[in-house]
Amino acid sequence: MKLEKYSMGIGDRFGKEGLAQLSAMIRANAEGKLIVPVWNKSNREHSIIHTQPKDARVEADSAVKQGEWSAPYHVDADHINLSNVDGFIECSDFFTLDVAETIGAEPSAEALDAFIAKAGKYAGSLTIDGIDAKLEITDGAIREIGMKFISPIKTAGEIYRHVLASKGEGNFITEVSVDESDQPQTPVEMLFILMLIADEGIPAQTIAPKFTGRFNKGVDYVGDVAKFEQEFREDIAVIRFAIKEFGLPENLKLSVHSGSDKFSIYKAINKAITDFDTGLHLKTAGTTWLEELIGLAEADGEGLAIAKEIYAKAFGRFDELCKPYATVIDIDPGKLPSPEVVNGWTPAQYANALRHDQTCAEYNPHVRQLLHVGYKVAAELGERYLNALDACAESVHRNVTENIYARHLRPVFFGA
Ligand SMILES: [Zn+2]
Numbered sequence: 036m037k038l039e040k041y042s043m044g045i046g047d048r049f050g051k052e053g054l055a056q057l058s059a060m061i062r063a064n065a066e067g068k069l070i071v072p073v074w075n076k077s078n079r080e081h082s083i084i085h086t087q088p089k090d091a092r093v094e095a096d097s098a099v100k101q102g103e104w105s106a107p108y109h110v111d112a113d114h115i116n117l118s119n120v121d122g123f124i125e126c127s128d129f130f131t132l133d134v135a136e137t138i139g140a141e142p143s144a145e146a147l148d149a150f151i152a153k154a155g156k157y158a159g160s161l162t163i164d165g166i167d168a169k170l171e172i173t174d175g176a177i178r179e180i181g182m183k184f185i186s187p188i189k190t191a192g193e194i195y196r197h198v199l200a201s202k203g204e205g206n207f208i209t210e211v212s213v214d215e216s217d218q219p220q221t222p223v224e225m226l227f228i229l230m231l232i233a234d235e236g237i238p239a240q241t242i243a244p245k246f247t248g249r250f251n252k253g254v255d256y257v258g259d260v261a262k263f264e265q266e267f268r269e270d271i272a273v274i275r276f277a278i279k280e281f282g283l284p285e286n287l288k289l290s291v292h293s294g295s296d297k298f299s300i301y302k303a304i305n306k307a308i309t310d311f312d313t314g315l316h317l318k319t320a321g322t323t324w325l326e327e328l329i330g331l332a333e334a335d336g337e338g339l340a341i342a343k344e345i346y347a348k349a350f351g352r353f354d355e356l357c358k359p360y361a362t363v364i365d366i367d368p369g370k371l372p373s374p375e376v377v378n379g380w381t382p383a384q385y386a387n388a389l390r391h392d393q394t395c396a397e398y399n400p401h402v403r404q405l406l407h408v409g410y411k412v413a414a415e416l417g418e419r420y421l422n423a424l425d426a427c428a429e430s431v432h433r434n435v436t437e438n439i440y441a442r443h444l445r446p447v448f449f450g451a
Contacts, residue, residue, distance in 0.1 A: 036128060037286060038208045038240045041448055042071040044111060044290075044318030045439065048080060048410050050090055051424050052323050053098030055432035059439035061102055068448050072104075073129055075111035075318060078119045079359070084414045088112065092126035109208060113318075114215070117194055124201045129208040131243070131290075132194045134187035135215035142185035150181040153234075154227055161226075165272035165311065170223050180227045187213065188228065192235030210316070212243035214292045219247040222269035226277060233281035241316045243290040244270060248300075250293040252320045252363050253407040254400045255393065256300045264303035271311045288314035293363065295319035296391050301446040309450065317447055319439075324410050325389060325403065326438045330431030331423055332385035338427040339382050341420065346402070347374035349409030360408045370401040390434075391442065 045056045053074065060072050074095045081088060092110050099108050112123030114133040123130070142150075154177045160169040191211050198207060211232055213220060220228065225244055232239050247266055248258020256263070270289060278287055291297075291304070294317040308315050328345065331338035349356055350371060357364060377385070387397035389406060413420045424431055445451045 036205055036208055037284075038109070038129075038288075038314075038316070039069060039071040039107060040286070040288075040314035041069065042073050042109075042314075042316045043439070043443070044073045044075045044113070044294075044316060046075055046080070046113075046319060046321035046323060047091075047094065048076075048084055048321055048324045049327070049413070049421065049424070050086060050094045051421065052327065052432070052435045053094040054101050055435035056323060056439055057098045057102045057104055058432075058436040059444055061104065062436075062440050063444045063448065064106065066449070068444070069106055070444055070448055071107050071109065073109040073111045073316070073318075075113040075129075075131070077113040078115060080321065083411050088123045089126040111210075114212060115194070116190075117197060120194060120197060124198060128206065129210065130194070130198050131210040131212050132191045132237075133212055133215065134190045135213070137187040137190045138213065138216045139183050140186035142181065142189075146185050146189070147178070147181050150185055150231070151177055154181070154230065157226070163269075163272050163276045165275065166222075166269050170226070172223055176223060177227070180224055184213075184224070184228050184231055188231035188235055188237075191232065192237055195235070195237045208240050209237055210241040210243060210290055211237060211239045212290070212292065214243045214245045216245050218245070219266075220244045222266065222273045225270050225273045229274065229277035229283060230281055233277070233283050238284050240284050240286055241288055241290040242274070243292050243318070246291070249365070250297065250363070251365055251404070252293060252360060253296055253322045253325060253403055254365075254391070256297040257365075260299055260303060263300055264307070267300075267303060268307045268311070271307055271313055275311065275313070286314060288316060290316040290318055292318045293320045295322045295443060298391075298393070298442070298446065302450075305447055305450040315447070317443065319443070320407075321410070322391075322407065322438070323435055324413070325407060326434040327424060327431050328406060329386045329389050330434040331427050332389070333382050333430040333434070334427035335382045338423055338430075339385065341416070341423045342385055343374075343378050343380070345409060345412050345416070346377050346406060348412045349405050350374050352409075352412070353405070356405070356408045356411060364404045364408060366401050366404045368401075370399065371405060372399075372402070391438075
């Protein structure tokens, strides 16, 4: 099973927007770009919303049928490890192996020696086609990289072989994710991570590094765009080198996690994938649910009332909701309007505060981030929330499609 050149990971917390999401890909496809949808949902999301991995499969199949989509699509077991992968095996055909827990776990002396012996041949100045500067690789760096990444990539190998035993070779796509680590990976680290992946026999088609800068949930990139661009291009060049050097799948490409809403780096990403003629997997951060809230607010009446109620409850449970996401959000509580203020908002005021349009004076990234992590509140409303989505389907679907198409597919894949 081969992943197409361009793909986008789309999350749908409440499972009602599959067709609205797919409609964005249908539109892009009609305009000449095939971007394969990959519905992803992590174990954490499933447990908060009380859904099962098979629900994501049912949703994807039904969206594809209704949208008459004849190109490939996939269902991603997102950030899984050995402790939770079993529930995902049957219904998924894309596995994002998460190794964050073992990053930095000490490898055995034999494994470290073998790695150093093999990696040593790249020590010194390494010329990589497509990068101006040579990669400077010291013996010390090689040892450090071995100490840090041998164990996690071995773990990735264990998860991969566990899935392989059930699904059989060639029946699924494998992504290796090292994005949930404290430090971004350098291109030199990327090179040796890929060597380790090849040694483990993992046919990775996507690799998700941690990039330089902040990739907060649902808001724009914060960091040095020029530095990001340079590293992103170096990563692509290193991948191209590693495919030949280590015999990795020829379609191996970068996966950008929390890639939604990173408007200030989309130009650099588009330019890099165009210049190198390479693919990309853009994984979003479950922001479709925010478009649901915007659609509810715009529908006025009961829709707006429930959107306000969710804000008020999320405001009151700030600490509890933010805690699991502390490292990937930056909310200034002083910039959050009180529920009393929000209760007085018109549909347009609510939508403007939440919609990710930085040119709009009313846009409030603090409100947006709080609501982003507040999906638990909507989950607790149960049927009431789901019924409101049905009642306001037109404005909800319109916002969901428009967000993916205009704010993501156009700039990232069309360069527009
Ligand atoms: Zn991730």
